[in-house]
Amino acid sequence: MKMRQLVLPALLLISIxxxxxxxxxxxxxxxxxxxxxxxxxxxxxxxxxDGQVELLAQPSNIWGTANNGTKNLLLRPLPTGKSSVEVVVxxxxxxxxxxxxxxxxxxxxxxxxxxxxxINGQSCTMILESAAKPKLVKMIPFREGPMHLxxxxxxxxxxxxxxxxxxxxxxxxxxxxxxxxxxAVKVGLFALNGDPKAPRWAKFKNFKLSAGE
Numbered sequence: 001m002k003m004r005q006l007v008l009p010a011l012l013l014i015s016i017x018x019x020x021x022x023x024x025x026x027x028x029x030x031x032x033x034x035x036x037x038x039x040x041x042x043x044x045x046x047x048x049x050d051g052q053v054e055l056l057a058q059p060s061n062i063w064g065t066a067n068n069g070t071k072n073l074l075l076r077p078l079p080t081g082k083s084s085v086e087v088v089v090x091x092x093x094x095x096x097x098x099x100x101x102x103x104x105x106x107x108x109x110x111x112x113x114x115x116x117x118x119i120n121g122q123s124c125t126m127i128l129e130s131a132a133k134p135k136l137v138k139m140i141p142f143r144e145g146p147m148h149l150x151x152x153x154x155x156x157x158x159x160x161x162x163x164x165x166x167x168x169x170x171x172x173x174x175x176x177x178x179x180x181x182x183x184a185v186k187v188g189l190f191a192l193n194g195d196p197k198a199p200r201w202a203k204f205k206n207f208k209l210s211a212g213e
Contacts, residue, residue, distance in 0.1 A: 026207035028053040039073040047074050052205040057091075057098055057194025065132045068108040070110075075105055075188035078153070079211035085187050086150040088165050091202040093118035093193075099125070100191035100202030102149045104158065110179035113190070114149050114160045116142065123150075125162045130179040138174030148206075156182055 027033055028048050029176040038046075045056040055074065061067040078085070091100040093116065101115025107133035117125045122144050143164065150161040156178040161170040178185055187209065191202035205207065 009012065012036060014097050023211070024209040025055075027051075028205065028207070037075055038070065038071075039075065040071040040179075042071045046074070047201075052090075052203045053189065053207075054203050055100065055189060055191040055196075056098060056203045057093075057191040057200050057202060059194050059196045060109065060173055061097070061192045062108045063127075063129070063134050065109065070108070070192060072106060073103070073188060075186040076209070078104065078185050078187045079184075080182055081211070082154045083209065083211045084152045085209045086147055086148065087149050087189065087207045089189075089202060089204050090146040090198070090205075091116050092122070092144055094198070094200070095105070095193065095195040097193040098195065099193055100201070100204075101189070102151060102186055103190050104153070104178065105186050105188060106150065106180040106184050109186045111175060112151070112158055112179065114151060114162070114173070115190075116147055124162050124173060126174040126176070128176045128179060137176050140171075140173060151187075153178070153182075 028051055047054050055072055056119060058070050060070045062070050086103055089100055093099060096118055099115040099117035101113060102110040111129050114126040115125055117123050122142055123139050125139045125141040128135055128137050146165050148163045148165045152159040158178060159175045160173040162173045163170045189204050
């Protein structure tokens, strides 16, 4: 009887450990955690400070076929199946189309962006580009200051949510489909269309990736 009492807890631990291991929260302190990688890294234009990762807004974009080659897209693998990812971005764009936010990325011609962007005032935009054909999924006005972004992925379906970091309720912000094989998609952060005459840094914190939600 004693032997059974010792074995049962061990079996229970084995059964629940894989679920717990799927959740990931970034620690942007001294170094990037394992699993992060850059597309076209320029180490001078990103940094870690105060528990945040900061990306200098690049002077280029990845919109369409004429804007490939942008540096410092910071990515990590996305769990297959059902998952969610969220982050708080602190960025106030001052040049039209300047932007920073969260992305699901296959390559420069296939991605989803959810971001803070300057278009007719401070806005939150969701963009889908598939086969080098970008389109606006949704845009809503959003107050200046930090914003909390969330993408919920189920199979090839993607739902966007946004809120102020101090708010309780999320606001739905569009739905679309993944631009490619779910196994090829990575998730990450970006800052684009910056002003080379007035460089601005986008700050990201509280990055969380969860599977099975």
